[in-house]
Structure formats: C-alpha cells, structure tokens
Amino acid sequence: MVPGARLIVLGKQGAGKGTQCVRLSHHYVVPHVSTGDMLRAAVKQGTALGLKAKDQMDRGELLGDDLIMGMVASRLDESDVRARGFVLDGCPRTVAQAEQLAAFLNPVELDMAVDIEVPTAQVLRRLAARRVCVDCGANYSVSSPPLINWTCDVCGGEVIQREDDREEAITRRLELYERQTAPLIDWYRARDQLAAVSGIGAPDSVTRRVIKAIEVRRDRKGGRFT
Ligand code: AMP
Numbered sequence: 001m002v003p004g005a006r007l008i009v010l011g012k013q014g015a016g017k018g019t020q021c022v023r024l025s026h027h028y029v030v031p032h033v034s035t036g037d038m039l040r041a042a043v044k045q046g047t048a049l050g051l052k053a054k055d056q057m058d059r060g061e062l063l064g065d066d067l068i069m070g071m072v073a074s075r076l077d078e079s080d081v082r083a084r085g086f087v088l089d090g091c092p093r094t095v096a097q098a099e100q101l102a103a104f105l106n107p108v109e110l111d112m113a114v115d116i117e118v119p120t121a122q123v124l125r126r127l128a129a130r131r132v133c134v135d136c137g138a139n140y141s142v143s144s145p146p147l148i149n150w151t152c153d154v155c156g157g158e159v160i161q162r163e164d165d166r167e168e169a170i171t172r173r174l175e176l177y178e179r180q181t182a183p184l185i186d187w188y189r190a191r192d193q194l195a196a197v198s199g200i201g202a203p204d205s206v207t208r209r210v211i212k213a214i215e216v217r218r219d220r221k222g223g224r225f226t
Helices: 017-028 035-045 048-059 065-076 079-084 095-105 120-129 167-181 183-190 203-220
Strands: 005-010 032-034 085-089 112-117 130-133 139-141 194-198
Touching (some): 005 017, 005 183, 017 085, 017 112, 032 035, 032 065, 035 085, 048 167, 079 085, 112 183, 120 130, 167 183, 183 194, 194 203
Parallel strands (some): 005 085, 032 085, 112 194
Antiparallel strands (some): 130 139
C-alpha cells in the first residue's frame, strides 16, 4: 500500500504549486486541499463566504487568517484527510496560519513543507501567460492553449485569464508573498521540516525532484512519516 503523507507546498504564485500538488496528491493518494480552489468554488456558488472573499481575491489581497484557518480546519477534519493525510496548496500563507495549522495537527506533525523555487522574472512571465478553466481549474497558457477555441480539454469549461493574474493584482500578490509568506521558509527550516526544490524546467522533472526530496526525508525518518 502506498503510504499517505501530510505535505504543504510553498512557492511564489506561478511557481507551479497547483500542478505539482495535483501530481503529489495522485502519487501519495491523498486529497489535494487548495484554499484558492475552495474560495473560487465559494465565489462561483455565491455562498456567504464567496461574497465576502471575491473583491479581496480579485485585488490579490490575502483574506483573514481566522477565516482561512476555519475553512481549512473543517476540511482537514474530514475522514479522507484523517485516513491518508493531505497536500495543502496555498496555505499557510502567513506565520500565524502556520502556527494555527501546527496547533490543529498537534500531536501529529506535518511531514514536510516543500518550497518550489522559481525566480521572480520567470513567475511574472508564467502568470501573465496563464489561462485557467473556470469550471475545473485546469491550467493552460497562451503558448499551450486548449485544443479547441479556449474550451477546456478536460471538462469543456471556458478557459479564461484569472482576474488576479492581471498585472496590478500580480504585483500585489508577489509583494504580499515576499512580505507575508516568504518568512515561512525560515519558519519551517528552523523546525527541520523544509525541503527546497528548484521549480525550473518541465513539470515532470520538477515532480521527480519533489518526490525525491520527500522520499529522502521519509528514509531519514526510518521509512515512515508520523
Ligand atoms: P491562490 O489560488 O492560492 O493564489 O489563491 C487565490 C486567492 O485566494 C489569494 O490571492 C487570496 O486572496 C485568497 N487566499 C487563498 N489562500 C489564502 C490563504 N491561505 N490566506 C489568505 N488568503 C488566501
């Protein structure tokens, strides 16, 4: 049986977190828990949370720690996560969120935080070219569009540019990343839970590097995560 895992993936917007998280979730057979996807689903469904979140998301601002961690805690409490673990994508984004996550998981620990490193100039290019399916979130780019007329190859949904992938919002999101999220790298390093992996190159090569980093750590811990 494939062992489960409790993982978080850090990295600037456009570093390829979403793509790598989907692959990790298949590899370790654990749910992919993406706060951005959960919030976009809430916006689409027009729930109270969605109505509250939309403006801030479109502007690239972060939502409040308590709101996010309330949403994440209830997802992490579900049976699929309890049985196998998770790949957490887009959270934590602040030290306060990391502290709340550690307290929530206690006495169990996070197995690992993977930081996918890509230079800012490259993520800016990727984000400006990124296009996504409004229905299933599949990623495309202007240089690698869906086969037919901006219709998603996976589900037939409309493929568009995310509101927060426009220039102003991108600048704001990267600014917030440096200020609020980058300090988490040292936070996890100090707890010996960090692996930094280069995110440059083809997605397959990045996936191989990430899985190798996870397995090296698993071996160091005697073949099993907590
Ligand atoms: P993402 O798809 O992860 O880039 O998230 C899209 C947007 O959702 C972000 O720009 C924030 O507005 C909001 N968001 C997602 N995750 C978080 C989080 N952990 N903390 C605060 N805001 C978040």
